[in-house]
Amino acid sequence: MAMTSPNSRALERYKSAVTTATSVLGAAMLLRRVLADVLPGTALGALLLLPPASARRHAVLIEEFDGALHNRVFLAAKAYVSTLLAAAPSVPLMKASLPRGAGAEHVLLALRPGTAVVDVFDGAKVTWRLSRKHDGGAGRRRTTEDAREVFKLSFDAEHKDMVLGSYLPAVMARVEAMSQEQRQTKLYSNEWGKWRTVRLRNASTFATVAMDDALRQAVVDDLDRFLTRKEYYRQTGRAWKRGYLIHGPPGTGKSSLVAAISNHLHFDVYDLDVGSVRSNTELRKLLIRMKNRSILLVEDVDCALATAPRREATGSSDGGNPVSKNHKHHHAATLPS
Structure with missing residues (x-):
């Protein structure tokens, strides 16, 4: 009777396990090949043949801040998701807010x-999910x-x-178009070397203004x-930039025409009172501080030009210039870039 050592018995068990594992793996590979040929489009075939869902999904993280500044992509995503929520029946709980100055x-x-x-674009489904993350170290109270x-x-x-x-x-393009359509134009006027803003209440449009x-x-x-x-x-x-000279007596619609241009382009209006500008340096600062895609309106430009030499001659810098008697009410409107 032959005796086997413990090492020999362990080796036999190892060989048996390897043989079993190999046969199971071969059977699994064979089954996978059969399913790929016979059941390529079924749920069972997809379950057995495709990698896990996490491996098939990619993601883009869009954070609220880009360093110390607001992330413009996040702001656009927030506005776009708002339009999806208005038509989404599957979101049971939402937040609602009204931006300042909006109707x-x-x-x-x-x-x-x-x-x-969930959104659908060119037949592909994408998912927008909102979450919160906390800044600070592990020991800091959140x-x-x-x-x-x-x-x-x-x-x-x-x-x-x-x-x-x-x-x-x-x-991004959709949100930009929405902001232009919904944007409330503003009127700026210069005061003590700075622009002060008020809402432009003149609702004139090219459909309502009296013109040929x-x-x-x-x-x-x-x-x-x-x-x-x-x-x-x-x-x-x-x-x-583009410039227009609008002239005529009071009440002929010069300001309404400027408002119609502003409402047509969705451009803000900067109403510059040249008589209150105290120096060329102050004028330069005002122009630099204008936003792009806006209208610079210089009212009574003929009077401003007529009083400018007098101010220089007298050395006055406080902007208290007398009004010229030849008041022709010219407006100059410029559309800067």
């Missing part, structure tokens, strides 16, 4: 942290002020190029052409 029709809907909404919101945009890996190359740019029809259409066409020719101005080495 009741501009209520902004928002996700609660931990909730999500407060509400430390919490910052983060959007997680998730999608199937196969749609990565589409999301980064088409979807996100389309979201041919002249009205010519002005509208010229404004639209100006907007689309920024690249032309750059190529020709000229500043992207």
Whole structure:
């Protein structure tokens, strides 16, 4: 009777286990191959053949702040998700707010942290999920002020190029168009070397202003052409701006025409009182502090030019200039870039 040592018995058990594992692995590979041929589109085939869902999903994190500044992509995502929530029946709990100065029709809907909404773009589903993260070290007590919101945009890996190359740019363009449509134009006036803002209450449009029809259409066409020719101005080495001289007695609609231009372009209006400007340096600062895509309005420009030499001659710098008797009420409107 042959005796076997403990080492020999352990070796036999190891060989048996390897043989069993090999046969199981071979059977699994064979089953996988059969399912791929026979059941390629079934749920069972997808369950056995595809990698885990986490491996098939990619995500983009969009944080609320970019360093110390607000992240513009986050702000755009917040506005875009609000439009999705207005039409989404599957989100049971949402937040609602009204931005300062906005009308009741501009209520902004928002996700609660931990909730999500699904969007479809070119047949692909993407998911927007809002969460919160806390700043500070591990030993620091977490407060509400430390919490910052983060959007997680998730999608199937196969749609990565589409999301980064088409979807996100389309979201940004959509939000930009929405902001232009909903934007309330503002009126700025200079006071002590600074711009003070008030809401532009003149609601005149080209549909309501009293103008010759041919002249009205010519002005509208010229404004639209100006907007689309920024690249032309750059190529020709000229500043992207347009100037108009509006003249006539009081009550003939000069201010209403400027308001109609502002409402048509969605440009703010900077009403410059040249008589209150105390120096060329102050004027230069005012012009530098104007926002892009705005209108510079110089009222009574003929009077301002007539009194300017007198101010220089007397050395006056307090802006208290007498009004010229030849008051012709000229307005100059310029559309700076």
